[in-house]
Amino acid sequence: MAKKYSDDLKLTVVREYQEGKLGIRPLAKKHGIRSKSVVERWIKVYERFGAEGLTSKKKTYSVQFRLDVLSFMKRTGFSETETALHFGITEPTIIGKWKKAILEGKDEGLNIHKGRPPMSKNKKKDKEMTYEQKLERENELLRLEVEYLKKLRAFQMDPKGYLEKHKQQFHSNSKKSSD
Template sequence: MSKYLLKTKLEAVDLYQRGFSTKEIQEKLHITSCKSIDGWINNYQQYGDRGLEKSFSKTRYSGQFKLEVLNWRKEHSASYQITANHFNIKQHSTIANWQRKLNEGGVDALFIKQGRPLMHKKKIKAKKHKYTSQELTELERLRLENRALHVENEYLKKLDALVQKRGHRTKKDL
């Protein structure tokens, strides 16, 4: 169950639209975090009333889609929220979780299915092949991983060039 009722979220958005600051709304409605209010406002602007409702069905994303989202975020130096809005993902924390999984477990971590697998299906899948028909082939996955690493490398080169341009660091410091 959501910590706040839909009525409270709608009231917070209404107050914001009438010119109240998030801090004022937080105090008036006894909300623990201004970040919650910011998220409600963003979801309302993106999806209307539907954006404030509790979603009971979990959307499943393929490993390929997750990698594309993370690559887009890196290429555009976008925040989690901007990336979520661009790809119509309701919660920006979903992308943050994907990034954490990528950082901790590599690209393979993005392709692991969530939930408890059925025992008999698990055995059959293990015998047939490593990935399901919905997942990428090994070659496609490696190409995407290579692209992600290339983008990261280019980003780091540009960052290094900017730092050197500002005079904070020279090649000798490296």
């Protein structure tokens, strides 16, 4: 299991590195960090996202986004860290977990959340659904699947164009919400 390091330690190590007194390997040894690659990753994340990038915060990503990231990484040959920086992911190791889930044939592993599942009131509603309602629900799910496959194909054909298009949509949506 991966060792957890405090946010303060991460920031301390990065700042010590920036002072230039010690290199990456000596810093790792000084602070009891298992490998220099961990320190290198912290430095890259700090350079891209600042101190906020080193803080431990839970962020969830959609299955679509996870698949897009893995597809991009496979196509470009980027490392987990390079891919994470490209997509704005502050914790590059999470990409390895997604990749492992796919390689082990656990595609549904991309959609699993840790912890206890929420209590669902829908179980009773599912039993009470009419045949017509069940068919409508199935149609809705199939439409979503088709839409997902279309987006995946568009991304695979022109990843830069696809990302640019969606980056523009995101920025325009965030401007609207701040008005």
